[in-house]
Amino acid sequence: MKVGVVGIGHGKFGRREDNTVQELAFEPFRDALEDSGLSKDDIKATIIGSSPEYHKQRSISGVVAEYLGVNPQMTFLVEAACASSSAALHSAVAYIKSGMYDVVAVLGLQKMTELTTPEILALMGRVGDVQWESVFGTTFPGYYAMYARRHMYDYGTTEEHMAMVAVKNHLHGVDNPNAMFQKEIVLEKVLGSRPVASPLKLYDCCGNADGAACLIIAGEEKAKKISDTPVWLKGMGAASASMSVLRREKLNTIPSAVEASKQAYKQAGIGPKDLSLAEVHDCFTIAEIIAYEDLGLAKKGEGSKLIEEGQTYKDGDMPVNVDGGLKAKGHPVGATGASMAVEAVKQIRGEAGKRQVDGAEYALMHNVGGIGQYCFVNIFSR
Amino acid sequence: MELGKISFVPPSKIKEYLTYLEDGKIAGTKCKNCGTPHFPPRADCDNCMSDDMEWTVRDPKGEIVTYTTIHIGPTGFEDAVPYTICMVELEGGGRLLGWLDEAKEEDITVGQDVSINLKEFEGDRIIYAVRL
Ligand SMILES: [Zn+2]
Numbered sequence: 001m002k003v004g005v006v007g008i009g010h011g012k013f014g015r016r017e018d019n020t021v022q023e024l025a026f027e028p029f030r031d032a033l034e035d036s037g038l039s040k041d042d043i044k045a046t047i048i049g050s051s052p053e054y055h056k057q058r059s060i061s062g063v064v065a066e067y068l069g070v071n072p073q074m075t076f077l078v079e080a081a082c083a084s085s086s087a088a089l090h091s092a093v094a095y096i097k098s099g100m101y102d103v104v105a106v107l108g109l110q111k112m113t114e115l116t117t118p119e120i121l122a123l124m125g126r127v128g129d130v131q132w133e134s135v136f137g138t139t140f141p142g143y144y145a146m147y148a149r150r151h152m153y154d155y156g157t158t159e160e161h162m163a164m165v166a167v168k169n170h171l172h173g174v175d176n177p178n179a180m181f182q183k184e185i186v187l188e189k190v191l192g193s194r195p196v197a198s199p200l201k202l203y204d205c206c207g208n209a210d211g212a213a214c215l216i217i218a219g220e221e222k223a224k225k226i227s228d229t230p231v232w233l234k235g236m237g238a239a240s241a242s243m244s245v246l247r248r249e250k251l252n253t254i255p256s257a258v259e260a261s262k263q264a265y266k267q268a269g270i271g272p273k274d275l276s277l278a279e280v281h282d283c284f285t286i287a288e289i290i291a292y293e294d295l296g297l298a299k300k301g302e303g304s305k306l307i308e309e310g311q312t313y314k315d316g317d318m319p320v321n322v323d324g325g326l327k328a329k330g331h332p333v334g335a336t337g338a339s340m341a342v343e344a345v346k347q348i349r350g351e352a353g354k355r356q357v358d359g360a361e362y363a364l365m366h367n368v369g370g371i372g373q374y375c376f377v378n379i380f381s382r
Numbered sequence: 383m384e385l386g387k388i389s390f391v392p393p394s395k396i397k398e399y400l401t402y403l404e405d406g407k408i409a410g411t412k413c414k415n416c417g418t419p420h421f422p423p424r425a426d427c428d429n430c431m432s433d434d435m436e437w438t439v440r441d442p443k444g445e446i447v448t449y450t451t452i453h454i455g456p457t458g459f460e461d462a463v464p465y466t467i468c469m470v471e472l473e474g475g476g477r478l479l480g481w482l483d484e485a486k487e488e489d490i491t492v493g494q495d496v497s498i499n500l501k502e503f504e505g506d507r508i509i510y511a512v513r514l
Pocket residue numbers: 413414415416417418427428429430431432
């Protein structure tokens with residue numbers, strides 16, 4: 001059974017301290033309902049993707065479902081770190097395919113600013129394997145810094161290449177009204193920013209943001225009844241890799257991304273060359289360069305060439321992160337996967353406004369959880 | 383004695399590891415059923431699912447796989463920044479993270495041979511000190 005997206009909604013990403021999590025969730029949910037033309041009684045289940053450790057409210061699905069007014073329909077939370085809402089989408093698709101529910105809402109949400117800086121720093125210290133790695137003070141940027149260092153050694157990637165990714169994504173973010181940063185930056189600014197975890201500097205890192213995004217999905221027949229323009233999930237891939245970085249054979253790749261993308265391309269019956277655009281998980285600039293290679297947009301080791309030649313700009317051969325990516329859009333952990341999916345659907349519909357990629361036919365999204373222990377890759381098309 | 387600057391979880395089923403550390407030795411486990419070596423040590427074998435393990439002492443030598451210098455440290459590490467974390471592949475297989483000692487980040491490179499030294503730290507802790 002084909003599964004289609006029939007409604008999308010996307011809230012503003014950024015510092016939104018004055019909103020509760022449920023208020024953040026309400027905006028894209030209402031917009032997705034309006035977009036689909038459905039009423040909330042048509043939604044049989046609401047699956048929420050979020051990383052629970054950021055919220056003061058425990059068991060967040062309960063309060064969100066109540067605020068959205070979807071009781072007594074089924075709801076629960078899915079967690080896969082930064083890929084939580086992709087995992088929620090994955091679960092939702094299984095419900096649709098099984099026939100258990102005919103219309104399901106997927107809601108990615110996160111409020112990062114509820115925590116104080118010391119609380120954020122405490123969480124940051126437990127991102128890796130806490131038994132053998134965190135005891136030496138590893139951090140989230142620290143892990144990607146170790147990937148970056150190895151990629152530089154193996155393939156000659158430079159700090160300038162990484163900075164180029166930041167410059168591109170900030171330029172793209174200018175045309176995204178939902179982005180946290182709608183401001184261009186120059187290469188020197190990235191290279192001159194203060195060190196976080198060498199070789200990564202402040203401007204190599206995405207920003208912590210609050211935000212939410214929503215998708216409503218349905219099976220083929222139902223989707224055609226609801227919408228004249230459903231966008232189909234043509235290929236889905238999901239994979240995992242070791243939590244411990246010590247157990248990764250290679251440090252210049254995210255093996256779960258390689259595996260998930262293989263599955264997605266195979267199911268969609270296309271290859272990387274057929275893609276019109278890709279939304280990739282640029283939590284750090286090096287992550288985008290590695291994603292080019294893991295997704296087959298570039299040969300292994302040649303990711304830096306893609307950015308150097310400008311091919312991943314909106315007007316290039318292979319536009320990547322035309323909505324600004326995590327870098328400019330901000331990264332509300334649990335909302336990021338849903339946000340990527342919403343952008344992919346907008347692009348396929350031709351409704352992306354100033355950032356529309358001409359004639360977008362196939363859009364891929366690549367959502368990595370944590371340091372690669374989870375990865376989801378989805379391909380959308382008409 | 384415990385490993386690293388701070389602990390988040392108890393040493394659990396493999397706590398004998400700490401006794402080896404106190405003796406100046408780095409130990410891993412080896413599955414007595416299928417022979418798979420495990421480092422860091424595991425109490426249970428994910429290859430054959432056996433929990434019948436023996437301890438094997440490792441040579442404290444290896445090469446640098448990758449490294450980073452942390453400038454913004456997490457809670458409990460604020461007073462240690464900047465510190466350079468090195469991932470080292472041990473000669474007998476298996477990897478560990480440790481802190482670069484008696485050298486600077488500029489002095490090291492991927493692939494470089496290093497030794498792992500067990501260094502007492504803050505009285506009741508042991509650090510893997512990575513030295514050239
Ligand atoms: Zn075994």
